[in-house]
Amino acid sequence: MLRMNINNLIKIFFLLVILSIEIGQSLIPLDRYSTSSILIDKKLFFFGGETVHNLKPSTTLDQILYLDVSKPFNTVNPPFEELPNTIPFGSSYAIAFPSSQKNVIYLFGGITVNVNTDLDDFKSILHSYNLETNQWTIPTTSGIAPGRRREISGVINNNTGKFYAFGGLSDQFTGTPNNTIALNDMNIFDINTLAWSKGSTINAPLPRADYTATLLSNGIIVFIGGRETNAFRDVDINQLALYDTKVDKWSLMTARGVTMENRFLHSAVLTPDERIIIFGGRKVPNDDPVLNQLAVLNTKMTPYEWSIPQVPAIDNMPLTTSAHSATLVGNYMFINFGQITPITNPQIQLPFFYILDIRNFTWIIQFEPEKSTIDTTSVNKSPSNSTSNSPDLPVEKSDNGKQIGIILGTVGLSIGIGIVVGFLGYKYYKKQKYKHAIPTAGSPTI
Structure with missing residues (x-):
């Protein structure tokens, strides 16, 4: 009888574990745009963003989400997770980049509000x-740090440890009303020495914001699109x-x-064969969508x-989005969040998630990590079992010892089940909170 109860408890325990995993993967994030994303150790992090559906007074989010890209998933129900610790402020239009220290991320610029x-x-x-x-x-840094700015793009040279950020918009508080101006200075941050410096302004482009910046293997940063003057x-x-980081020199090239x-407000990623893939964005002055996204x-x-x-026109063809994030994960371009264009579209601003296979330019909904991108340390390995599979042999232990073992095992399983049930309740509460946070109408604007 006791053995049957233990077996039932074991089944219930593992069922609850499976349910907890499923609920943990069903987090439905709030819609958002202008997030800062970065891929670190098989996890894709998203910092902050803007939304009109925030549960707090500000439209700027202080939330940190992440995706584990070492595991397969479907874009219909991506396994977003939320870190328990939030950003100390609302953040949007910023840049996330790695530091020289392991597991440390920098967040540069953007909007920062309470x-x-x-x-x-x-x-x-x-x-x-x-x-x-x-x-x-x-x-604590040295040199002259740049002034506050937003709607910028930056790159880091992993070989030299230097981070480059050009221009952006700056809110100049000179009276009423506030003046927003575009900038055209090149700011350089050395992650090894924590020192700021300036790049050349000779032949620098006109002030601009909302562009993309991509660093090629030859040290040249390619700036594409944006708004200026x-x-x-x-x-x-x-x-x-074009900005040559090796000689600190600007130049201009007409593409053919x-x-x-x-x-x-488009995005760009660099492929292993040095192609720059851009996606989305919108046009001045009426926020019209682009024809070739x-x-x-x-x-x-x-x-x-x-x-x-040439991209197959299939059902999961993306809507035109802007102010989204784009990250290259192996041979896949991840496009996350953003706004549909035009931004006056009454459709709910869902947490859009698209994946492009850059090898054949096909949009996919089922993500399967490549072998080279899987972290082998995460593979479950059972410890060696010294007990053979031979038939049961007589045991010299007394019935009292057997009963004590059963009681201890039952108590342990009960505690484990209690913990899992508590965890499920917490995850269910969070899930319901996010579902109720998304209304049935309305769309964010910049």
Whole structure:
């Protein structure tokens, strides 16, 4: 009788564990745009963002989400998880990049506000986050740190340890009303020495924001699109601004091939064969969608050449989005969150999730990690079992010892089940909170 009870308890325990895993993978995030994303050790992190559906007074989020990309999943129900510790402020339009220390991420620039008052109470341009301790700090740096700015793009050279961020928008509090101006300075941060410096301004592009920046293997940063001259007109996307990090020099190149539509708030990733894939964005001045949301820039040709890949028109073809994040995970381009264009569209701003296989330019919904991207340390390995599978042999232990063992095992399983039930209740509460947080109408605006 006791043995049957223990067997039943074991079955219930494992059933609850499976349910807890399923519930843990069913987190439905709030819609958001202008998040900061970074891939660290097989986990794709998302910091902050903007939403009109925030549960706090501010539209700027202080939430940290992540995806484990070492495991397969479906984009219909991606396994988003939330870190328990939030950002100490609401953050959006910022850049996340790695530091020289293991498991430490920098967050540069962007909007920083108090989520409870929506006031700008934070003045530092740079913050760091330790993934192991969940601690946020303001690094002590040398040199002249840049002023506050947002709607920027940055790159880091892993060989030199230097981070580059150009231009952006700066809110100049000079009276009433506030003036927003575009910038065109190159700011360089050395993650090894924590020192700030400036790049050359000779032949630098006009002030701009909402562009993309991509670092090639030869040390050249390619700037594509955006808005310029105080952000009131779009940049000619066929005129590429190039910055050579090796010699601190600016140049301009006219791309050949397909004549592209200008755009801003788009995204870009670099493929292993040095192609730049851009996606989405919208046009000045009416936030109209672009005709060709997916395009490829071949940087192995001189001048660089634009082309439009042939993509199968299937049901999971993405809507035109802007202010989203894009990350290359192996041979897959992850496109997360953002706004549909035009932003006045009444459709709910869902947490859009699209994956592009860059090998054949096919949109997929089922993600299968490549063998080279799987962390083998996460594979479950059972300890060696010294007990053979021989038939049961007589045991010299007394019935009292057997009963004590059964009682202890039952108590242990009961405690384990209690813990899992408590965990399930907590996850269910969070799941319901997020579901209720998404209304049935309305869309965010910038």
